[in-house]
Amino acid sequence: MTRDIRLQIEERVRAVGLKLTPQRFAVLDFLVRSCEHPTADQISAALNRRFPRASRATIYNTLNALRDAGLVHEVYMDDAVARFDANLDEHHHFVCRVCDRLEDVPVEAVGELPAHQIGRGYKVENYQIVMRGVCAACQKRQMAD
Amino acid sequence: MTRDIRLQIEERVRAVGLKLTPQRFAVLDFLVRSCEHPTADQISAALNRRFPRASRATIYNTLNALRDAGLVHEVYMDDAVARFDANLDEHHHFVCRVCDRLEDVPVEAVGELPAHQIGRGYKVENYQIVMRGVCAACQKRQMAD
DNA sequence: TTCCTAATTTAGACTTATTCTAAGCACACC
DNA sequence: GGTGTGCTTAGAATAAGTCTAAATTAGGAA
Numbered sequence: 001m002t003r004d005i006r007l008q009i010e011e012r013v014r015a016v017g018l019k020l021t022p023q024r025f026a027v028l029d030f031l032v033r034s035c036e037h038p039t040a041d042q043i044s045a046a047l048n049r050r051f052p053r054a055s056r057a058t059i060y061n062t063l064n065a066l067r068d069a070g071l072v073h074e075v076y077m078d079d080a081v082a083r084f085d086a087n088l089d090e091h092h093h094f095v096c097r098v099c100d101r102l103e104d105v106p107v108e109a110v111g112e113l114p115a116h117q118i119g120r121g122y123k124v125e126n127y128q129i130v131m132r133g134v135c136a137a138c139q140k141r142q143m144a145d
Numbered sequence: 146m147t148r149d150i151r152l153q154i155e156e157r158v159r160a161v162g163l164k165l166t167p168q169r170f171a172v173l174d175f176l177v178r179s180c181e182h183p184t185a186d187q188i189s190a191a192l193n194r195r196f197p198r199a200s201r202a203t204i205y206n207t208l209n210a211l212r213d214a215g216l217v218h219e220v221y222m223d224d225a226v227a228r229f230d231a232n233l234d235e236h237h238h239f240v241c242r243v244c245d246r247l248e249d250v251p252v253e254a255v256g257e258l259p260a261h262q263i264g265r266g267y268k269v270e271n272y273q274i275v276m277r278g279v280c281a282a283c284q285k286r287q288m289a290d
Numbered sequence: 291t292t293c294c295t296a297a298t299t300t301a302g303a304c305t306t307a308t309t310c311t312a313a314g315c316a317c318a319c320c
Numbered sequence: 321g322g323t324g325t326g327c328t329t330a331g332a333a334t335a336a337g338t339c340t341a342a343a344t345t346a347g348g349a350a
């Protein structure tokens with residue numbers, strides 16, 4: 001089970017022609033487990049609490065390599081900081097205006113847009129919806145007040 | 146006509162309680178005329194070709210003040226650079242994968258999403274669609290090859 | 291296994307976008 | 321004319337990310 005994930009990660013990295021280093025494994029493993037869209041800095045902080053350590057340059061090299069290989073996505077939301085995401089399924093995003101957290105929204109929660117609605121007059125190859133509002137956790141917190 | 150725009154800009158700035166300085170006028174005027182979503186740097190370069198000159202710090206101060214006042218929007222697309230937009234009408238975005246240009250897409254070109262489709266299970270207050278593809282200009286250019 | 295080499299990692303210098311700081315201006319109000 | 325608040329400014333400071341050149345290592349070949 002856990003073994004499975006480990007093997008999947010190894011396989012994914014090798015499949016795109018990258019050498020599997022402990023640093024790469026650690027970064028991708030962390031991203032696969034996280035749904036928090038961490039920044040390079042957060043990834044670095046999380047990994048470097050325990051072995052194996054990766055330098056800042058390696059974190060960036062790794063993230064760029066994984067992104068170029070299509071194994072992770074880099075997203076920019078409301079500030080000048082890159083966030084990373086190993087969710088390769090097509091999905092939309094939800095940003096909570098209270099806690100600023102960024103959540104993935106599976107396409108099933110939205111469904112496909114009727115073809116005639118997608119940017120009439122534009123040659124659209126794909127689209128992504130960014131929704132804003134208050135996330136479930138913050139709604140609960142607000143109730144409590 | 147041109148006069149109108151000038152007055153509108155003056156009024157907008159004063160309406161939000163900001164002093165109207167030549168620098169602020171120049172920045173907002175430039176943004177209103179542009180549909181290119183310029184970066185702070187591009188704005189600075191454009192304005193400083195002629196009087197009145199504005200320092201880098203002022204460009205940033207001004208953009209932040211206008212953004213905080215809701216007179217311009219700051220958007221982050223595929224890199225760590227802020228782009229600005231004085232189009233206050235609700236709109237979506239189109240990014241050309243060839244020239245990387247960012248265009249506004251009026252909501253009419255998409256229409257409203259059926260309420261039941263917008264993020265089932267999320268408390269969505271508003272949403273924005275980012276479409277990707279090839280813009281009209283680049284399609285033409287591609288034909289020519 | 292051992293060796294080899296290209297790929298990777300690293301520390302630290304560098305770049306770029308943006309913010310901060312402290313001083314000077316400018317105009318509105320007395 | 322003095323005074324204060326808000327604005328602009330140059331330049332220093334910060335933060336995210338890239339680059340460089342040297343040291344290390346993964347993974348294939350012998």
